[in-house]
Amino acid sequence: ERVVATSFKEARKVTQKSSTRSWPVASSASLSRRILPGASNPQIRQGRESATLPGGSLGLGTLRRRRDRGEWLPWSRRDAARPPPQWSPCRCWTRFGRTGIQMKTRPGEVLIDCLDSVEDTKGNNGDRGRLLVTNLRIVWHSLALPRVNLSIGYNCILNITTRTANSKLRGQTEALYVLTKCNSTRFEFIFTNLVPGSPRLYTSVIAVHRAYETSKMYRDFKLRSALIQNKQLRLLPQENIYNKINGVWNLSSDQGNLGTFFITNVRIVWHANMNDSFNVSIPYLQIRSIKIRDSKFGLALVIESSQQSGGYVLGFKIDPVEKLKESVKEINSLHKVYSANPIFGVDYEMEEKPQPLEALTVKQIQDDVEIDSDDHSDAFVAYFADGNKQQDREPVFSEELGLAIEKLKDGFTLQGLWEVMN
Missing domain, CATH: 2.30.29.30 (Pleckstrin-homology domain (PH domain)/Phosphotyrosine-binding domain (PTB))
Incomplete structure (x- = not known):
């Protein structure tokens, strides 16, 4: 029978009376009834479901739900100090x-x-x-x-x-x-x-x-897929074959199956010689460990896949032992290279990539203009566009012409007038 505790002191008392050493727990129904209006909603902390109860020191504070039984337990600092899981592209995040x-x-x-x-x-x-x-x-x-x-x-x-x-x-x-x-x-x-x-x-x-x-062929563990065509591996884009090993036994059955091993820069592929559809594709992204172990057939190459791909343990027999060790060394080396720079196979091509702001900004071009510093007046406009002229100016004698003319405006000369007329 589950017990609802209202404080940590009461929880300790109930624990001492109980035969078990587990924390007293509250059912989810009881917990939902105890949450007052305005309380905070359930939160997610480090992948565990939690809820916060109001009530100050009388409440249980922060609780967490245990996944195996669906029970609410007090949240500890040790749980909060756990590091977050490493991000993996093959898991649902x-x-x-x-x-x-x-x-x-x-x-x-x-x-x-x-x-x-x-x-x-x-x-x-x-x-x-x-x-x-x-x-x-x-x-x-x-x-x-x-x-x-x-x-x-x-x-x-x-x-x-x-x-x-x-x-x-x-x-x-x-x-x-x-x-x-x-x-x-x-x-x-x-x-x-x-x-x-x-x-x-x-x-x-x-x-x-x-x-x-x-x-997904770059990232997922595949069994019995269309991998082989005319006894040759169907390569993926950006995939290169580094080694092809004949006479490799698959130890999945009691008698074993003879086949061919392909080692590429993306994955490891094995297929049976008698049946091409009996094959397996193991991407480096899904490989957990690569070791040499002893089996009833002798030393064998053992590849363990990740838990996301099913946690398979595959054994392959390669003779002689020197060739087996060389193959394991080569696979481990390619696995390290792949881990440093993985190939996920997501190819893309930007058709209309927007230009950055720097490329769209038009630079101000300085005009090539020469400023004439000479004080040159347009005498023609000065005379014919003089709208402020109320009466004729007084006549004066011009020594250049030898006769009397109307007095010129300030800044104008007879030479300038002759240049306009010509």
Whole structure:
């Protein structure tokens, strides 16, 4: 029978009376009844579900749910001090409030597109943010508060559609709906492009996600796939064969199967000589360990895959032993090279890449103009456009002409008048 404790002191008393040494727990129904109006909503901490109870010192404070029994236990500092799991492109990740280090691209991750005016309409309506589209995930963060962010791996995306959403910044507008599933929880994200008439948000995300879905051969563990054609390995783009080993036994059955081994820069492929459809493709991304172990057939190459791919343990017999050791050394070397710079197979090509602001800025060109410093007056205009002339000027004697003429305005000469007339 579960016991509801109202304080840590009461919890210790109940623990001493109980035969077991576990913390007294409260059922989820009792917990929901104890949460008062205005209490904080359930939060997610380090991948564990938690809830905060009001009531000061009388409440249990922060609780966490144990996954195996669905019970609520007190949250300890040791749980909060646990480091977050390492980000992997093959697992379903939907993360909120990542740190700066976790937001950085991992080896092999490439930034494809960056949109500066995108709103997270679902969770941060009215907040302008930036959307980063890489070959492995979608990252959104607020421009005002970068710690308000989220990261969505393509591997957890179920569907991407466009619908009409209500945005505080743009009102009723078309938005991008992203439906994801992480473990057993579904999330829905709505992104709105704040630039009117720009389709970049839809084209970039949908195109890159389609390229990710069609390149799973680079990342997924495959059994009995269409890998061999005319006894030759069907190479992937950017894939090169480094070694081909004949006479390799697969130790999956009691008698073994004779086949051929292909070692490339992306994966390891084995197929049976009698049946090409009996094959296996092991990408370096899914390899957990590569060792030489003793079996009932003698020394064998043992490859253990990651838990995400099923945790397979595959054994291969290569004779002689010297050739086996050379093969293991070669595979380990290629595995290290791949880990330093992985090839995820998401190829892209930007058709209309927007130009940066520096390229669109027009530099001010200095006009090649020479300024004449000589005081040259237009005598013709001065005389014929003189609208302020009320009466004729007094006559004066001109020694150059030898007769009386109207007095010239200040700054004009007879020589200048003759140049205008000529």
